[in-house]
Amino acid sequence: MSEFPSLSEGADLSEVIASLSRSAEVLARVADEVEREPLPPGLVKALPRTEPVALLLAARSAEGEGRSFEAAGLVEEALALDAGLEPALRDAEEYAACRTDPGQELPARAAHLFRRLTAYLYRPARRHLVGDLVARSVRVAEHALADLALFEYDVVGEFLDARGEWLREDEVALLESWRRAPLRLWEVLGVAGREITLGDGDGEVTLTDELLPEQALPGDLMLTRLLHDGAGPRVFGHPFKVDPARRDEMLALLAGPVDPSAIAAFFRRPAPPASGGSPTTAPPR
Incomplete structure (x- = not known):
């Protein structure tokens, strides 16, 4: 670990903790690195639990090991000792946001849960999944590639394992249904007001959406997955726009198990000269 000193398990870490306490910038980097590469159990046990920085690292x-419920308790202890510890404050806010408003209907909570999934994806332990896909594709596609990573790397399943204790039964069932939702190539069949009708060759579906009808025209192709929100299908993420001239090429990539790296690379390759090309993704939602 590049930032955290190489110390034997059981060593006195008081000096290290004191050093980290003096630099908020270094502490933030070290905390991120610890999440990416969790500490050995013996070293965690040796951290002085009377120090807020030590509790943050624990x-x-x-x-980083998927024990968010335990992490939230340690963050609470850290803030009890130092209410201004910035990384702990941010973590506490994120954990609290996983508990939804019981007065909201499921569709409203579904949109909130999708935002929580995205925040979870961009935590230090997982953000490399997006970075790796961007490296194989184009930067402008990052939002759509993040959606791809969420599902094709089953980050949704990891979220359920780590934070399912904070979710309501209908929310868990909803996220489980999202895990099964396939990535499909949809053609825009019609746009009317806030409604957009999509077809995938096997059927049609009409969605009510604030943004998509303004961004799409009949004949456009979009690569996305439709997610149920408790009332009907929706597009929560950022669709890829696919050049119609490359329809067959994309369908071939979807014919078997989806390879996210291959999907990412598809958008890096230039479209055929005769096609005129098209934007890689729809504008941010």
């Missing part, structure tokens, strides 16, 4: 190590 929390990040637990988070």
Whole structure:
């Protein structure tokens, strides 16, 4: 680990913790690195639990291993000792946001849950999944590639394992249904007001959406997955726009198990000269 000193398990970490306490910037980097590469159990046990920085590192190590509930408790302890510890404040806010408003209907909570999934994806332990796909594709496609990573790398399943204790039964069932939703190539069949009708060759579906009808024209192709929100199908993420001249090429990529790297690389390759090309993704939602 490049930032965290190489120390034997059981060593006195008081000096290290004191050093980290003096630099907010270094602490933030170290905390992120600990989440990416969790500490050995012996080293975690040796961290002085009377120090807020030590509790933060223990929390990040637990988070990196998928134990968000435990991490939240450690963050709470850290803030009880230092209410201004910035990384702990941000983590506490994120954990609290997983608990939805019981007065909201499921469709409203579904949109909130999708935002929580995206935040979880961009935590230190997983953000490399997006970076790796961007490296194989184009930067402008990052939002759509993040959606791809969420589902094709089953980050949704990891989220359920780590934070399912905070979710309501209908929310867990909803996220489980999202895990099964396939990535498909949809053609825009019609646009009317806030409604957009899509077809995938096997059927048609009409969505009510604030943005998509303004961004699409009949004949456009979009690569996305439709997710149920408890009332009907929706597009929560950022669709890829696919050049109609490359329809068959994309369908071939979707014919078997989806390879996210191959999908990412598809958008890096130039469209045939005669096609005129098209934007890689729809504008940010």
